[in-house]
Amino acid sequence: MKRASLVALVVGLAPLVFFTGGAAGSSSQPRVLAITFGPDLEINPVTQDYLTSKLSHAASAGYDAAVILLDTPGGLSSSMKTIYQAELKAKLPVIVYVSPEGSRAASAGVWVSQAADVLAMSPTSNIGSSTPIDSSGQNLGSDLRRKVINDSVASLTALAAAHHRNTKWPERAVRVASNLTAQEALRMHVVDFIAPTLPALLKKLDGYRTKDAQRPFTLHLGGAQIVTVKPGFVTRFLNTIIDPNLISLLFLLGIIGLIFEVLHPGIVLPGALGAVSLVMALYGFSVLTPSWGGLALMLLGVVLLILDLHAPTHGVLTVAGLISLGFGLALLFQNEPAGYRVNEWLVVGVGAAIGAFWVFATGKALAARGLPVETGIQTMIGRRAQVRGPGLVFVDGALWQAHAADDSALVPGEEVEVAAVDGLQLTVRR
Secondary structure: OHHHHHHHHHHHHHHHHHHHHHHHHHHOOOEEEEEEEOOOOOEOHHHHHHHHHHHHHHHHOOOOEEEEEEOEOOEOHHHHHHHHHHHHHOOOOEEEEEOOOOOEEEOHHHHHHHOOOEEEEOOOOEEEOOOOOOOOOOOOOHHHHHHHHHHHHHHHHHHHHHOOOOOOHHHHHHHOOOEEEHHHHHHOOOOOEEOOOHHHHHHHOOOOEOOOOOOOOEOOOOOOEEEEEOOOHHHHHHHHHOOHHHHHHHHHHHHHHHHHHHHOOOOOHHHHHHHHHHHHHHHHHHHOOOOHHHHHHHHHHHHHHHHHOOOOOOOHHHHHHHHHHHHHHHHOOOOOOHHHOOOHHHHHHHHHHHHHHHHHHHHHHHHHHOOOOOOOHHHHOOOEEEEEEOOEEEEOOEEEEEEEOOOOOOOOOOEEEEEEEEOOEEEEEO
């Protein structure tokens, strides 16, 4: 009896053990968060927030690793530093994979790459060109250049050394803008792996031990479940908004729209569109720090242009306004890197458009001055009238008191012409 009961108990528990074991096996499958950073997505405060928030989410959600699918031309050094510091502090292994085929990790993207626990590239990608430049896109002055170059070399070399990668190439990448193909980077041990796809890379990393002594990880990512995330609409929209050319146009439209609404209350639409434009421009100013001098010159230019529409200055204020506006646009983002400055063609285009509008408006005003008066009783001069009685003529649907220019008697029924208007008295002639 005891033996039979034991057999029955084993048979009854067998399905439970089977399903429990299956569930445990299923839950043990590693998970990887693949964070898309591209194509050609620049490194700036908007994309910085996107990337760092995804790294934080990967750690809190229990992922086994985070992979940054990188394709960037570079960007702002301040945002770059925030990103690579987030990589170094991450509570899970961070892998940078320069992917898909044809991608690049250029300029600031090299720091993001070298800060990763594992750096890999797709076969046809490239990495490098990390020489710092000034806000106009030119080489830095000799003294400042020496300081910035040396600082950049030191920080990039430190990242490479921490992950046991080539510590000589970072200096070439900074000083002479060296750029490597994937095969060259692997041969020089600038990167750790080359892989055609992310699953192939994860398979290669199965059992790999990272080199950072402060954050050692042993990776078990073969056959991992890959969850891919991309920049959402809000991120892409905000990334578009911080274009310096668009910010400048939105600011101008916002100011002009609000001033138009103040001068012509009740129309509503210009004021509403101006308010929306101004809010979006102010968001852009919160991301890219504008020059107060540039802002002041732009505001002065707009005020002068508005004043010229209401004052007979024959274009003097418009010329001054265009000059002020042009200098304001050119100086608006003078403290930002080259890729975040107002394009000179936009300055020329805005000036030309406003100048053309002023010429058109002035021409219309001068033409209007040469037209005959079309309102008021003075428009009656030269009109034909019919005498209806002694001292009365009918013109423009009304009876008027009138007398002949030669003081002769007016004969009812005859046609006359209005020669002059004196108050409510007409002078007519035959």
